[in-house]
Amino acid sequence: MNRIRAMTSLTVPAMMALLMAPLDAAVAEEAKPAPAPKPSPLDFHLQVRVNTLAEGKHDAFLDDYRFESILAVPGVSGQLTPWFSYAFSGVGSAESFDSAQVRVLDAVGMFKLADPLQIWVGRFVVPFDRFNLSGPFRNLIWNYPGFYGGVRRVGGENGLFGRDTGISVWGSLSEGLFKYQLMVHQLENRDAGPRLSGRLSVSLLGREPGYFVSSSYLGEKDVLALGVAMQYQHDGRTWTPGPPLGTPPPPADAPVSQQVDDLLAVTADLFAEKNFGSMGTATLDLAYYHYDEHRNYQRAYAITAAYIPPLKLGAGRTQLGLRWEEAFASRLQPQLSDVRGLDVSVSHFFSGYNLRLGLDYSRQWLGSEGVANTVSVGFQYGLP
Structure with missing residues (x-):
C-alpha cells in the first residue's frame, strides 16, 4: 500500500520518466560506438595480376601478340601486440611456364612506438617516389611508368619490385598531415656505403597517414599531397663512359672501362584528386626526377591525368587515364637518345582495386x- 501511495503521489511527467528509463538506457547503449575490432594475429591476403599484350616495334603498329606475364603475391600479416606487427609475402612471376620463378617479396617486422615514431626492419618497399609507394596493384595507369622499350630507365634506385633489405624509421603527424620516411638499405654491399x-610529404586535404599511398582513391576522398625524396650512396654508381659523339662504337671485344662515383637521385611529386559529385572525379599527378650525371638518363618527368565519369556502366566504376613522360640522356652518354612515351588507359573497377580490368x-x-606501339590487356584480383 505504501508503494502504491508513493506512485500515485508522483506527477504524470515523473511517472512517464520512470517508465521510459529502461528504454532510454537501451537506446543509449545502442548509441554507443561499436568497439574497435581486435587486431588479428594472422591475416591471409592474395593479389594476382595478369597481363597480355600486342606490340609493334620499329614503327610497325602491331605485329606480335603474346601473353606477357602473371604476377601472384600471396602473403600473411598480423598484429601480435599493440606495438608489434609483421608482414610476409612471396611473389611468383612468369612470362611462360618454363620461366616461372618464386621468391620472397616482403619480410618485415614493424614496431610502432607512436604514430610519429615507427621502425620497420627487413625487406620492404623503398620510400622514394609515389609510384613505388603505390605499387603495381594501386597504380592509376595500367602500365608501370619509367619503362621504355621494356627497360626500366626512370624511377627509384632499388632492388627488384621496388624492394630492398634494410631499416626504416618513419612516422606521421596530425593523422597524416605531415609524414617522413627514412630508410637505410643495401647494407650487404661491401664495395659501397x-x-x-628519405621522403617528406604533406597532405593538405584527405590524409595519407600510412606507409603506402595510392595513385588514385577512386573518388573515395579528396587529396592534395606534395612529396619530395632523395637517395644517396657513396661510391654507389658504377658507370661506363660512352664513345664521343660522332665516333664509331668500339669493337665488341674492346675492354670496358668502368668508373665509380657517388649515387644521387632526387624527385618531387604533386598529387591532387577531387570528387565533384555529379560531375565525376578528376585526378592529376606530376612527378619530376633528377639524377647525377653518371646515370644514363639524368632527368625525367611524368604527367598523369585521369577522370571517373559520373555514369555507371554496370557494377563498379570506370576510370579514363592519360600519361605523358620523357627521359633525357646524360651529356656523358652521347650515344643515347632522349625517349618519351604516351599512355592512354581505361580501367574498370568492379570492386575497387580488388577486382580490376585494364586496357592500355x-x-x-x-x-x-625507332617507335614502339603496345596494347596491353590486364586483369587484377585481390583478396583482402
Whole structure:
C-alpha cells in the first residue's frame, strides 16, 4: 500500500520518466560506438595480376601478340601486440611456364612506438617516389611508368619490385598531415656505403597517414599531397663512359672501362584528386626526377591525368587515364637518345582495386631504336 501511495503521489511527467528509463538506457547503449575490432594475429591476403599484350616495334603498329606475364603475391600479416606487427609475402612471376620463378617479396617486422615514431626492419618497399609507394596493384595507369622499350630507365634506385633489405624509421603527424620516411638499405654491399632513401610529404586535404599511398582513391576522398625524396650512396654508381659523339662504337671485344662515383637521385611529386559529385572525379599527378650525371638518363618527368565519369556502366566504376613522360640522356652518354612515351588507359573497377580490368595503349619514341606501339590487356584480383 505504501508503494502504491508513493506512485500515485508522483506527477504524470515523473511517472512517464520512470517508465521510459529502461528504454532510454537501451537506446543509449545502442548509441554507443561499436568497439574497435581486435587486431588479428594472422591475416591471409592474395593479389594476382595478369597481363597480355600486342606490340609493334620499329614503327610497325602491331605485329606480335603474346601473353606477357602473371604476377601472384600471396602473403600473411598480423598484429601480435599493440606495438608489434609483421608482414610476409612471396611473389611468383612468369612470362611462360618454363620461366616461372618464386621468391620472397616482403619480410618485415614493424614496431610502432607512436604514430610519429615507427621502425620497420627487413625487406620492404623503398620510400622514394609515389609510384613505388603505390605499387603495381594501386597504380592509376595500367602500365608501370619509367619503362621504355621494356627497360626500366626512370624511377627509384632499388632492388627488384621496388624492394630492398634494410631499416626504416618513419612516422606521421596530425593523422597524416605531415609524414617522413627514412630508410637505410643495401647494407650487404661491401664495395659501397649504405644507400640512404628519405621522403617528406604533406597532405593538405584527405590524409595519407600510412606507409603506402595510392595513385588514385577512386573518388573515395579528396587529396592534395606534395612529396619530395632523395637517395644517396657513396661510391654507389658504377658507370661506363660512352664513345664521343660522332665516333664509331668500339669493337665488341674492346675492354670496358668502368668508373665509380657517388649515387644521387632526387624527385618531387604533386598529387591532387577531387570528387565533384555529379560531375565525376578528376585526378592529376606530376612527378619530376633528377639524377647525377653518371646515370644514363639524368632527368625525367611524368604527367598523369585521369577522370571517373559520373555514369555507371554496370557494377563498379570506370576510370579514363592519360600519361605523358620523357627521359633525357646524360651529356656523358652521347650515344643515347632522349625517349618519351604516351599512355592512354581505361580501367574498370568492379570492386575497387580488388577486382580490376585494364586496357592500355602505349606509344613510345625511342630515338635510334625507332617507335614502339603496345596494347596491353590486364586483369587484377585481390583478396583482402
